[in-house]
Each structure stands twice: as C-alpha cells, then as structure tokens.
Amino acid sequence: MHMKIAASVAMCALATMALVPSTHHSAGGTVAGKVTYTGTAPKMKQIDMAKEPSCAKQHATPVMNESVVAGEGNTLGDVVVYISAGGAPSAVPSTPVTFEQKGCQYLPHVLPMQAGQQLEIKNDDQTSHNIHPMSQVNPEWNKSQPPGAPPIQTTYAKPEFIPVKCNVHPWMHGYFAVLNTSHSTVSGSNGTYSLSGLPPGKYTVTAWQERFGTQSQEVTIAGSETAKLDFSLKATEY
C-alpha cells in the first residue's frame, strides 16, 4: 500500500517535471533584435483576385505578394527566427497553432510550430479552398475545405519548411515552419523579433526567409537578460 502511494507521488512529481518546460516562456533570458537585408529586394507584384468577388471585396487596399515583406531601412518581416541548436529539448506545446484562410490569403503567411504540435486549419471565406501543403519529408496531402466546414486538425511529425498552396486559387501561398523547438517566432513588419523564456545556456539562433535562405548565430544566455542579436540576409532581386 505504502509502495503504491510512493509510486503515485513519484508519478505526480514526474508529471509536474514534464510540465515545466511548457511554462518556460514565463522566465529566463530573451534574445531580441532586428532582421534586415542587404542588396536589392525584389519588387512584389499585386495580386488580382477579381475572379473571386467574395474575397476581393474584403480588401480595401491592393493585396501584394507576401514572399518578401520589406520595410523602410531594409527591414524584413515574416522571417522565422528559432533556436536551431542548444538547450534542453523543448516539450511540445499543448496549445494548437491556427492557420486561417481569409480573404483568399493565408493568415499568417508563415506559421512556425513544433513537430508534433496540433495544427488547426480554418476556412473563414465564403468560397471553397483546397489546402495543399507540399511537404517532402512528411506525408503530402491536399484537402478540400468548403465554406463552413469544420477546421482541419493535423500534425507534422518531422521538422520541415513546407510551402502551402491552394489548389483553387493559384495566388494563395504560405509556409508551415515545422521545427524541433517551441522557441520560435516570426519577425514583425518592422523586422523586429523577440524570443523569450530561454533557460541559461548556449544557443544557435537561426533566421529563415523563404526566398533569401537562412542565417545562424550563436548566443549565450546566463540569466534573465536580453541578448541583442540582429540578422542580415542577402537579398536576391530575381
């Protein structure tokens, strides 16, 4: 009997320990900075979605291609910044990530998630979409999602940057960034990013942009300080 209680207590303790990594964002150090580019960024083309009036009317301003989100001072938005090496393996977050189809665009354009994390795909439009993530390492699929259909629930088991397209609307384009870590973020339209909740340790931080590739840098976190780490990617005009 005593053995059983002892075992239960041990189980509870283990379970609590297992939960610790998922709350790591509340404490620890931070890596923050700005992502910029050098060279000439390509000119983004305007997207004409007139053939889908229910989507076109949702946009008051012209919709631009989002493969390069360049701002003033050569800042770069929509860049995935994540811990590619170092530190203890992070537990898979229990909260799902959501990918929306709204106004015949993907929101967000780039969605980071950890391998094994629940992914929820919603269609908010009054038209059918056919979501087609073109994975190569993970199994590839494409699913039709009519207006009002329930969200598609899925997961990806292996890390991979997966281009996503819609088989009905050729201009729709996004990315799933399936990573080995829960320490990831996407730079804002002004290029800034912040990765918080990092336990002390030595890390490799990687920035990934769908057209300009990756850049990695090392950083050491000692306590609860904020380490400044800027990235500069090389732009290709074509």
Next chain:
Amino acid sequence: MGKLFAAAVTVIALVSAGVFISHTWWLPPDLSVLGIKIDDQIFETMIFTGTLFVAAQLALAAFVLQSSGRTGEIKLFPGGPMPMVVLATVIVGLEVLSLVFVGTKVWAKIFLAPAEANAVHIDVQAGQFAFYFRYPGPDGKFGVPHPEKIDEGNSNFFGLDPKNDTAARDDIVSASLVVPVNQPILLTMHSKDVGHSLFIPEMRLQQDFVPGLIIPVHFTATGLTKTEVVCTQLCGLGHYNMRAYVQVLSKEDYAKWLTDQASQ
C-alpha cells in the same frame, strides 16, 4: 387517347420552337467583328433543324390522329421495315453532313485565317483554376517561358526567368484580359496542366486549350464592355470557379492601363 397524344405532341413542338424563335434564352449581344458569321451559322442551323423538328412532330401527331380508334391491319412502309431504316439513315445522314460542311466553312474562315498583321499579341495560360494573360511590356518582346520555373507563390505564373532573360523582366502578367476596342487581338493559348477551354460569349469565341499545343485564335471587339471569360471544359475540382474578367477599353484607356501595369 390518340387525340390527347396528338394535341400534346403539337403543343410541345410549337412551344419548344417558340422559345427558340423568341430568343428567350439566347447568347448575349455580339460585340465582335466576326461574330455575325457565327450568329448567321447558328441561325441557319436553327432554321434547318427547327423546321425539320416541327415538321416531324406535326407529322407524328397527324398520323396518330389519323390512326386513332382504327382497328385492323397496320399499313407498312412500301417494301417493309428495311428500306424504311435505310431511307431514314440516308436522309438524316445527309442532313448532318450538309450541316457539318456548311458550318465548317464558316468556322475555317474564322479559325484557320491568320490574325491581321497589326494584331495585339496576348499570351494566355490556363491552369487549374485560373487564366493568366501576358503582354510583352514596353520592349514589345515576350520573355521565354520555362515550365520548370513556374512559381505561383512568387507570382511567376508563366515560369519566366527575369534573372537571365532581359525580355522577361518587363512582361506584364494580368489576371484579367484587357483589350483595346476595334483592334484585332491575337491570343496564343497554352495550358499549364490539363485541358481547359476559353469561352467569351460576347466575342463568339470558344476554343479548347490542349496541353502541349500553342493554339492561336483572334478576334476584334467592337464595343466597350466588362464581361467574363469562362472555362467550358471540365478541368477538375475548381472548374466552376475558373473564370476571369474581360475588359474592352478605348484605345486611350488601354494605353493608360498598359502604362500603369508596366510601372508596377
């Protein structure tokens, strides 16, 4: 019973013919130079087949009425059923063949004639499930398309190579077909994937896309309009959604549109 049947057949035949004669469901008004020839051909075919249809139905009603209530031996066609079938086949065959020959003549005159030398050349690509239209841009030259470079996520719908191909850099790609009025237009049609069809009812223009072929068609719009081009060849899940706007602009507005597009 025979009288009721005869009356029903007569009413159905006359009402059906009436729907066609009154143009209750008809093509939209023609806005093209050559469309009149297509319309004349459709009209001729309708007169020919319509007359035969009404005559056959009325004859059927007349025979039923005449034989109604009669008993005794049924009169046979002279010579029996075999000559009747042969004669019917020959008559219907001649009718169909003559329609084909007359119709093909008109079709060939339009589709096999080359476009006029001053035609505006627009490259058209059909793909699941959208049309894209390409204009050569200020340099007047089209870039060479490379199917393996097609990258829709980066708006490279035609697979152009602006890095190495300078002619491709200023190509204008539009999701709408924008053309100037009263100016011959040459479309070179090709498909990215499967069979599609380009149908612009106002231009009386309908042509299939065949993967692997570049098919030229030409037309001249005679009126300003904003209408639709639709795919009329079942091409997959999103076929119902495969369409684009067609805009016929004045020469000045068209030039302005081209300048706007080129500056983007």
